[in-house]
Each structure stands twice: as structure tokens, then as C-alpha cells.
Amino acid sequence: AQSVAQPEDQVNVAEGNPLTVKCTYSVSGNPYLFWYVQYPNRGLQFLLKYITGDNLVKGSYGFEAEFNKSQTSFHLKKPSALVSDSALYFCAVRDGGYSTLTFGKGTMLLVSP
């Protein structure tokens, strides 16, 4: 079975500071990892994904994520947070052989001015 955990319900950061949103996963095979963002009253939007190759993945809006196989983690990062980054962030995992995507419970990111 595949699963994903986001240990923080909320992350608070000041604008201009670096941010990290944590995600750990569990799969039986090779993981396909995704980050999505949800703004208020909107559907989820794709940010970035890791399939294979370079452990540092770059995505939309200046976000990046680091895949760490030994720690089974896929943390989302951004060097300098913006107030407009405030949103709900979801990590998701798919075992390569499965068709469905399993999402974490989400982490609310609040960036203060």
C-alpha cells in the first residue's frame, strides 16, 4: 500500500524568508511524487513532480522539492517566500505500478508581510 504523511498542519513564515513544507512517503516500488497547491475556493493546481533523475526538482512559482530516498522524503522548498504563496499544499505519491494518486492531509502555509 502507498501512503504519504505531512507532519505539519500549518507552517508560518515571514515574507522573504525561506520556507519548507515537509512530506514523507511509503511505497513498495519506485515512487512518483507530486506537489499540488490549493488556493481558497479553487481546485488543486500542479506544482512539480519527481519521477527519476536529479533529486532536486524545480517547479512553478519558484518552488522546488528535494527527493531523499534514504529518508523517504520529498520536502517542498522556496528560497524566499511571498505573501501570495499562502495556500494549502498537498504532497501526493503514486507507486509506479498503480493508477491512483494518494494525497497527504495537506499543510497550510501562511506567509506574513
Next chain:
Amino acid sequence: DAGITQSPRYKITETGRQVTLMCHQTWSHSYMFWYRQDLGHGLRLIYYSAAADITDKGEVPDGYVVSRSKTENFPLTLESATRSQTSVYFCASSEQGNGANVLTFGAGSRLTVL
């Protein structure tokens, strides 16, 4: 306009009533999905479909029915709504269902069951 649309966006109903949430996509994606979003649970998969006339259960299928007679439509029916089905429902689609395929989501349907 191309994309994935859900209707209605907001619905209030009473316990025991039948409710159908509609989902329409214009990309001819093979796969379509229904998720529900609840505080503390994140997104949970209800049903998904790999093609027209092919559907399969997800994590929380009880109380829901789906059909897919056309590739572009994937309605979700609550045959007898319960209060526990109060939630925000998201439809999503993707070209294929495995590996690197990215899901594209609709804007959601907020359902309140009184």
C-alpha cells in the same frame, strides 16, 4: 473554454435525497477521478474511471455511484445523502493513470447535507 468543469458549485440538500454532481472535461483524457476533501483527511479517492464504461472503487466508495457512458463525462451520484457526505468534491482527469501523469482538477462542488 477548454478544461474540466463541475456543477453545481454549491448544493444544499436534505438527508435521504438523491444528489448528482456533474463533471465534464474537454481534453478527451482517458482517466477521470472523484475525490472528497475533508478537514483532517485531506483528499480521499471515491471512484475512478480508466475509460468509458470502466469504473473502479477508491478508498471511500460507500454511498456513492458513478457512471461513464461518454469519455468526457463522469457524474457522481449520492443515492441517499447522509450528513457524513457533507464535503467538497473534486473531479480530476489525466491522460493516463500511471507513473508521471499529472491530474488536472476542477474547481470543486461544495455539498451540504442537512
